[in-house]
Every structure is written in C-alpha cells, then in structure tokens.
Amino acid sequence: MKTIKAFAPATVANVSCGFDVFGFAVEQPGDEVTLTLKKEPGVVVKKIEGDGGRLPLAPEKNTASVAVLAFLEAIDRKDEGVEIYLKKNLPLGSGMGSSAASAAAALVGINHLLGEPLQRKELLPFAMEAERVACGSAHADNVAPSLLGGFVLIRGYDPLDVVGIPTPEDLYCTLVHPHLELKTEDSRQVLRTSIPLKDAITQWGNIAGLVAGLMKPDFGLIGRSLKDVIAEPVRALLIPGFDEIKEKAVETGALGCGISGSGPTIFALSTERELASRTGKVIQQQFQKLKLESEVYVSKINTRGAKVV
Amino acid sequence: MKTIKAFAPATVANVSCGFDVFGFAVEQPGDEVTLTLKKEPGVVVKKIEGDGGRLPLAPEKNTASVAVLAFLEAIDRKDEGVEIYLKKNLPLGSGMGSSAASAAAALVGINHLLGEPLQRKELLPFAMEAERVACGSAHADNVAPSLLGGFVLIRGYDPLDVVGIPTPEDLYCTLVHPHLELKTEDSRQVLRTSIPLKDAITQWGNIAGLVAGLMKPDFGLIGRSLKDVIAEPVRALLIPGFDEIKEKAVETGALGCGISGSGPTIFALSTERELASRTGKVIQQQFQKLKLESEVYVSKINTRGAKVV
Known part of the structure; x- marks a missing residue:
C-alpha cells in the first residue's frame, strides 16, 4: 500500500490590479492531502478534517478528488484506486484559495505516487477543472501559484499561458x-x-x-x-x-x-x-x-x- | 545669438496591448527643431518644412511652440524670445507620434539652450500639454518614449508615473x-x-x-x-x-x-x-x-x- 502526504499553500489571487490573471503563494497556511493507492478502482474521499463537515465527500464534487479524477483520465489510468484524506487548514470561502490548495496538494501527491508522469506545469488544467466545479469558473490565478509558487501571471487562457514572475527577496x-x-x-x-x-x-x-x-x-x-x-x-x-x-x-x-x-x-x-x-x-x-x-x-x-x- | 538644433524620434504608442499606457521610440525617422534665442520677447514659429503647409504657425496652436510656451511659463521665464524652425520628417496623422516628436525636440532644445534648468523627465508635462492641443487628449504614450527613449510605461496619469522598461538587445x-x-x-x-x-x-x-x-x-x-x-x-x-x-x-x-x-x-x-x-x-x-x-x-x-x- 503506497501512501503519501502533500502540502499546498494558500494564495492571493488578483493582487489588486491583476483580476483573473495574477496571483502569488504564501508559506502558510496551506492544506494537506494524504493519498493512498488501493487495489479497488475508483477515487474515494475517505475523510475531511477542518471543514466543519461542510465540504462534499462525493468524488465528483470535492476539489481534491475532481482534480485527481481529471489527472487519472488524462494519463489514461482511470482504473487506479485512490483514497484521499484531506486536512483543511484554510478557512472556506475566505479568498485565500482554499479550493485551489486542496486540488494542488492532491495533484502533486498523486503525480508523485504514480512516478511523476507529468511535469508540474502540466498539472494545471486538472486543478482548473477542480476550480470550475468549486466555484463555477475555471480561473487559474489561485491554482497556478499554489502549484508553482511565487508570483504567477496567467497571460492568457486560450491557450493557457502561465508565466512565472521573479519574486524579490524580502517580500x-x-x-x-x-x-x-x-x-x-x-x-x-x-x-x-x-x-x-x-x-x-x-x-x-x-x-x-x-x-x-x-x-x-x-x-x-x-x-x-x-x-x-x-x-x-x-x-x-x-x-x-x-x-x-x-x-x-x-x-x-x-x-x-x-x-x-x-x-x-x-x-x-x-x-x-x-x-x-x-x-x-x-x-x-x-x-x-x-x-x-x-x-x-x-x-x-x-x-x-x-x-x- | 544662441541657436541649437534638436532631434526627437518617432514613437509607437499602444504597442498592441498597452492602449494609452505604453510606447517605444525608434531610431528613425524623427523631427528636427532649430531654436534660436532672440532679444524680443515671445515665441515665434518662423518656418515649418516638410508639412506641405498644413501645420499652424500660430504659437498657441503648433505643438513645438505650445510645449516651449508651457516650459517657459513653468520655469518663470515667459519673457524669453524664442524663434522656432521646424523640420518635419514624420508624416502627419500617421500614428508615428508626429506631434509628440516636434514637442519633444523643441523641449530638449530649449532646455539645453537655457542651461538645463529641468531634468529630462520633468519636461514631460509640457509635451503632454502640446499633445492636448494637437489631438484633444494629453496622453503621454508618445511623448514619454520620444523624450526618454526605450519602452516606457505610463503606470498612471494622476499623478503622472512614468516607468522605463529595459529594452532587450537585438530588437x-x-x-x-x-x-x-x-x-x-x-x-x-x-x-x-x-x-x-x-x-x-x-x-x-x-x-x-x-x-x-x-x-x-x-x-x-x-x-x-x-x-x-x-x-x-x-x-x-x-x-x-x-x-x-x-x-x-x-x-x-x-x-x-x-x-x-x-x-x-x-x-x-x-x-x-x-x-x-x-x-x-x-x-x-x-x-x-x-x-x-x-x-x-x-x-x-x-x-x-x-x-x-
């Protein structure tokens, strides 16, 4: 039984003047996702802690599992069995990228568990799919910095063009x-x-x-x-x-x-x-x-x- | 009798995505302005070449003289006598910053003639005043690069915030x-x-x-x-x-x-x-x-x- 824990940070999207195109990640707080590969196929959200019982356990509704499902489909491994344990340290509906952090942590975890079939940047579309499910719009200004760190510009969405902006020391x-x-x-x-x-x-x-x-x-x-x-x-x-x-x-x-x-x-x-x-x-x-x-x-x-x- | 000749380059404003806030200067073409200090007070546009007789000679209408008048007023030397000879190499109404180049050249010239009382960046408001007279809006995305060179961002207009953006080699x-x-x-x-x-x-x-x-x-x-x-x-x-x-x-x-x-x-x-x-x-x-x-x-x-x- 292979298991792994991943962390993804809170993020500040918009950053005042970059509505829908700019965001950055902070060191803390962040969400933790523990993923375990199982024999039985299917993605299951086993438990969520820290959400006061408010987040959905249904795999097609939870951002962590939605991201994992999209990832597995893309790499043609829909038959994997994955159990997800989600520890929410980010408050819900706070504007700190709570849904994005869960999706980003889940993706980095599952990608690692399966031997890194994809590059970090390639995980973005699956996290965006999770955002679409969580809040109705597949925006990337939280998921991109949560996955990649630093300041991130989404230059364009069609096609997706993600640009890392160097972070000054002492900020x-x-x-x-x-x-x-x-x-x-x-x-x-x-x-x-x-x-x-x-x-x-x-x-x-x-x-x-x-x-x-x-x-x-x-x-x-x-x-x-x-x-x-x-x-x-x-x-x-x-x-x-x-x-x-x-x-x-x-x-x-x-x-x-x-x-x-x-x-x-x-x-x-x-x-x-x-x-x-x-x-x-x-x-x-x-x-x-x-x-x-x-x-x-x-x-x-x-x-x-x-x-x- | 002190006389001087100044050159200011054509500019590309907007640069596709920077409407009203971005522009850059090119090496050629550009306008040439010759300024001469005279005893008799007042700013006179003596001659314009290359405009097919279409630009106004009236000092309160010509961009070169409007800029010079605004400059003289700001440094409290309204009594100076200045004769302007304008050689237009930029076609009018071309979108290459023709009015801006005449104003920029005139300002660099008069500032030099009078012993550089102002820094280069400080000349901008007078060039913007000329733009207002020439085309009805005091935009800075032509005058700023024509005066300063390179790519220039007008971060904001109120107050004016002009930011030089480094120019890559080989562009x-x-x-x-x-x-x-x-x-x-x-x-x-x-x-x-x-x-x-x-x-x-x-x-x-x-x-x-x-x-x-x-x-x-x-x-x-x-x-x-x-x-x-x-x-x-x-x-x-x-x-x-x-x-x-x-x-x-x-x-x-x-x-x-x-x-x-x-x-x-x-x-x-x-x-x-x-x-x-x-x-x-x-x-x-x-x-x-x-x-x-x-x-x-x-x-x-x-x-x-x-x-x-």
Missing part, C-alpha cells in the same frame, strides 16, 4: 481573515460584465507597473501599482471597514493592501517581516472595533509551491 | 506608413467608452506579459503578448487589408505586428534587422496590391530619446 505577506464568509461565486456576481474603458486603462497601467516593480525590483513602484479600480470598489462593500483598514495598513508601512481573491481576507505586502506582523495586528484591531474576530498569517512569499511532505 | 522595429491619413482625434472616436470585462482581462494579461517578456527577455512571450482586443478590432477597419498584413508579417518571422498608435502606420517587432527589413517589404507589397503607396522604416529601438544634434 512578506500579511493575511488577515475576518470571520465572514463570501462565496467566490457570489463575489463574482457583484462585478459588472462591462467596465468603463477609462478604468480598464488605469488597471492595465497598474498590472504592468506591478510586474515591472517585481522584476526590477522597485518596491515603491510595487506599492503605487497595488490599486484596483475594478473589483475592489464593489467587493469592498461586502467587507466592513475596508477603506479604513487599507489606510491604516499603508500608514503602518505596508507597500499596499487589498482584498485577497474575492475576499473577505485582506492581504498586505511589506518589505520586512516585522512590518508585516505589525500590519497584521493593526488590521486585526480594526476588525475588533467592529466586533469581528480574525486570524492573522504572516509569511514570506512561497517560491516553491505545493510539495510532498 | 528591431519595422514601420510601414501607407498613404492614408487618420487623425488621432477621429481614430479615438471610433472606440467604445465601455468595454466587456472579459476583453479588459485579456488585455491586462497581455500588457503584463509584454512587460515580463521585455524584462526577462523572452521573445516568444513578447510575441504572444502582442495582441489587442480593444482598439485594433475597431481601428483595423480603417486600414485596408489589415488582417492579411498582420498574418503575412508574422509568417515572415516578426514576433508580432499591430497598429502604431492610432494608425494607419503598421509596426512589427523582430529579433533581427534582416527579418525586420523583409517584414517591411512584405507589408509594403500587401499595400501595393490595394494600390496604396507606402514608406518603410526599419530601425533598432531607440534607447536614448530626443537629443541635441
């Missing part, structure tokens, strides 16, 4: 997760399907600036580019006290601050771990004023992505 | 100017003021990809990113045979091909001078089939910008 991420839950699906629905050309121009200036800032690196430019005129103005309405939180984070010394993925988790980037920690405390205090509990996670940017542990 | 530009004239103002009017979010996402994936491609450098990525789903589909209708031209340019070996600024000039980028020349011939042949005369310019990317000659 730290603060994540603050308030005890509110937003479904990605709902959070996408508040967005307009048509936007002013003027706002689009602002946004593509900023995403280009963010990529240039990361690559130079130029932390001032990174900070100036961390602006979102598309999703944030609408989604911020779902997060109590957002504008003040952002202001305080930047006052504390963070380069920038925004909504992680579709929220409600807040992310901030800082050039020192100590600044990132202080920013976390300041944001948490803001939520406390509104009687909202929250967790704070501080970590370096994860440049390796999901891994076998 | 050549082909410009083919068909004898058609489009006014920037008209060419802007065909654009919609509202665009589908889906298209905006495609565009910001591409501009981020183009910046990453230039900085890595990764010529394949540059080529894949040179796509425009916003302005090109509309503006291409004003350029006969555009789709086939583009196809042929890429077949010939160009990394990508698009409309320079608001057109009708076509630009292509190639990794070898010989490829860039061949691409120029192929595009010219396509225009010939439609009985359209054209000029071809092939040059390296200009990384220094406007200069005193």
Whole structure:
C-alpha cells in the first residue's frame, strides 16, 4: 500500500490590479492531502478534517478528488484506486484559495505516487477543472501559484499561458481573515460584465507597473501599482471597514493592501517581516472595533509551491 | 545669438496591448527643431518644412511652440524670445507620434539652450500639454518614449508615473506608413467608452506579459503578448487589408505586428534587422496590391530619446 502526504499553500489571487490573471503563494497556511493507492478502482474521499463537515465527500464534487479524477483520465489510468484524506487548514470561502490548495496538494501527491508522469506545469488544467466545479469558473490565478509558487501571471487562457514572475527577496505577506464568509461565486456576481474603458486603462497601467516593480525590483513602484479600480470598489462593500483598514495598513508601512481573491481576507505586502506582523495586528484591531474576530498569517512569499511532505 | 538644433524620434504608442499606457521610440525617422534665442520677447514659429503647409504657425496652436510656451511659463521665464524652425520628417496623422516628436525636440532644445534648468523627465508635462492641443487628449504614450527613449510605461496619469522598461538587445522595429491619413482625434472616436470585462482581462494579461517578456527577455512571450482586443478590432477597419498584413508579417518571422498608435502606420517587432527589413517589404507589397503607396522604416529601438544634434 503506497501512501503519501502533500502540502499546498494558500494564495492571493488578483493582487489588486491583476483580476483573473495574477496571483502569488504564501508559506502558510496551506492544506494537506494524504493519498493512498488501493487495489479497488475508483477515487474515494475517505475523510475531511477542518471543514466543519461542510465540504462534499462525493468524488465528483470535492476539489481534491475532481482534480485527481481529471489527472487519472488524462494519463489514461482511470482504473487506479485512490483514497484521499484531506486536512483543511484554510478557512472556506475566505479568498485565500482554499479550493485551489486542496486540488494542488492532491495533484502533486498523486503525480508523485504514480512516478511523476507529468511535469508540474502540466498539472494545471486538472486543478482548473477542480476550480470550475468549486466555484463555477475555471480561473487559474489561485491554482497556478499554489502549484508553482511565487508570483504567477496567467497571460492568457486560450491557450493557457502561465508565466512565472521573479519574486524579490524580502517580500512578506500579511493575511488577515475576518470571520465572514463570501462565496467566490457570489463575489463574482457583484462585478459588472462591462467596465468603463477609462478604468480598464488605469488597471492595465497598474498590472504592468506591478510586474515591472517585481522584476526590477522597485518596491515603491510595487506599492503605487497595488490599486484596483475594478473589483475592489464593489467587493469592498461586502467587507466592513475596508477603506479604513487599507489606510491604516499603508500608514503602518505596508507597500499596499487589498482584498485577497474575492475576499473577505485582506492581504498586505511589506518589505520586512516585522512590518508585516505589525500590519497584521493593526488590521486585526480594526476588525475588533467592529466586533469581528480574525486570524492573522504572516509569511514570506512561497517560491516553491505545493510539495510532498 | 544662441541657436541649437534638436532631434526627437518617432514613437509607437499602444504597442498592441498597452492602449494609452505604453510606447517605444525608434531610431528613425524623427523631427528636427532649430531654436534660436532672440532679444524680443515671445515665441515665434518662423518656418515649418516638410508639412506641405498644413501645420499652424500660430504659437498657441503648433505643438513645438505650445510645449516651449508651457516650459517657459513653468520655469518663470515667459519673457524669453524664442524663434522656432521646424523640420518635419514624420508624416502627419500617421500614428508615428508626429506631434509628440516636434514637442519633444523643441523641449530638449530649449532646455539645453537655457542651461538645463529641468531634468529630462520633468519636461514631460509640457509635451503632454502640446499633445492636448494637437489631438484633444494629453496622453503621454508618445511623448514619454520620444523624450526618454526605450519602452516606457505610463503606470498612471494622476499623478503622472512614468516607468522605463529595459529594452532587450537585438530588437528591431519595422514601420510601414501607407498613404492614408487618420487623425488621432477621429481614430479615438471610433472606440467604445465601455468595454466587456472579459476583453479588459485579456488585455491586462497581455500588457503584463509584454512587460515580463521585455524584462526577462523572452521573445516568444513578447510575441504572444502582442495582441489587442480593444482598439485594433475597431481601428483595423480603417486600414485596408489589415488582417492579411498582420498574418503575412508574422509568417515572415516578426514576433508580432499591430497598429502604431492610432494608425494607419503598421509596426512589427523582430529579433533581427534582416527579418525586420523583409517584414517591411512584405507589408509594403500587401499595400501595393490595394494600390496604396507606402514608406518603410526599419530601425533598432531607440534607447536614448530626443537629443541635441
């Protein structure tokens, strides 16, 4: 009986100005998936821990098993028997790429168990399929960084074109997760399907600036580019006290601050771990004023992505 | 009597995916401006050559003099007497940044004549003022590269945030100017003021990809990113045979091909001078089939910008 455990990190999608095309991975938190090869064919989700009983065990609905099923079909090994044990450390509906992390860990695990038939990048379509099942859209801005690590640009979806963007040394991420839950699906629905050309121009200036800032690196430019005129103005309405939180984070010394993925988790980037920690405390205090509990996670940017542990 | 001559290069704005935020300069062609300090106060456009008598001599209407007037006002020397002689080598209404080149050359010239009171980057607002007068919008994606050289990102306009993007070695530009004239103002009017979010996402994936491609450098990525789903589909209708031209340019070996600024000039980028020349011939042949005369310019990317000659 072969068994293996894999870890995949939380991710920040959008990164303010890169809606649907940009994301990065953090060191912690992350999901753990244990996979065991069995004699009996079929993929089974044996147990899920940490989800409060809310995630589906049905293999065609759980993101980890959906990803594994898509992978097995692609490598023509549908008859494999796989038992999945999923340990959720990421809160659901948090905007930290919870569904993506489970799928990424499961894929890295099963690929390893079966002797690495595919390259890391080749696992992406199966993780995207899991995203489609989990939240209705096969976006890659969480699964790509969770699988590959670092900052990842999805240059295009048709065909899929994934570009790793070098991560500057000394870049730290603060994540603050308030005890509110937003479904990605709902959070996408508040967005307009048509936007002013003027706002689009602002946004593509900023995403280009963010990529240039990361690559130079130029932390001032990174900070100036961390602006979102598309999703944030609408989604911020779902997060109590957002504008003040952002202001305080930047006052504390963070380069920038925004909504992680579709929220409600807040992310901030800082050039020192100590600044990132202080920013976390300041944001948490803001939520406390509104009687909202929250967790704070501080970590370096994860440049390796999901891994076998 | 102090006199000086300055040159400023043609520029390609938009560069397919960077509408209003991205541009680059070429070595040739460019405009030449000769400035002479006079005793009598006031800015005078003495003579313009190469415009077929079509550009205004009135100082408040000509881009070179508008830029000089704005500069003199800013440095509090409105009483200077300046005589301007403008030699246009850039065709008007061509999409090669004709108005920008005249303004940039005039500014570099007057700044030099008066002992360099301002840094190169500080000249930008005056050149933008000239653009506003020339075509109704104070866009910086021609004036910034014409002044500064290389690829330039206008990260934002409020406040103005101009970012130089490193230029890879061995990048050549082909410009083919068909004898058609489009006014920037008209060419802007065909654009919609509202665009589908889906298209905006495609565009910001591409501009981020183009910046990453230039900085890595990764010529394949540059080529894949040179796509425009916003302005090109509309503006291409004003350029006969555009789709086939583009196809042929890429077949010939160009990394990508698009409309320079608001057109009708076509630009292509190639990794070898010989490829860039061949691409120029192929595009010219396509225009010939439609009985359209054209000029071809092939040059390296200009990384220094406007200069005193």
